[in-house]
Amino acid sequence: MTDTGREDLKEKVLTVNDLVAYQPGTVASRMIVFKKAGTITLFSFDAGEGLSEHMAPFDAVLMVTDGTAEVQIAGTPYTVRAGDMIILPANKPHAVFARERFRMILTMIRE
Incomplete structure (x- = not known):
């Protein structure tokens, strides 16, 4: 672990879908860069x-690595798949729902 309490993932080959497991009835998250x-x-x-x-004050990029959501x-639905x-624009309301x-x-992106 690093001094921030996060595992150091630098200079390692990582399999994205192995880094955050599915947990029944919930949303799980893992911050890998801060x-x-x-x-x-x-x-x-x-x-x-x-x-x-x-809403968030910054743009964000959402990339699906498994499944469909x-x-x-701003009220417009989009289906996204693996x-x-x-791109989620700054200062626009957005939501995410797992169809599966x-x-x-x-x-x-903050800067």
Whole structure:
């Protein structure tokens, strides 16, 4: 572990879907990069779980690595599947709903 309490993942070959396990009835997350300029967080969603509508002051890139989800941006629904990505614009309400179990990488750009 590093002095921040996070495992040091630098200079390792990582299999994204092995880094955050599915957990029944919940959303699990694991932050793998935390810098002033932004963060990278991995999420796993059990089927039927989601993140309620919210806004962030920064753009974010959501990339699906497993499964299928619905992403709503300002009330418009988008279906995203493994291999898809969508940019969540700053200051626009968005929500995520797992149609089936799915995993995603969320990259938040702060600068």
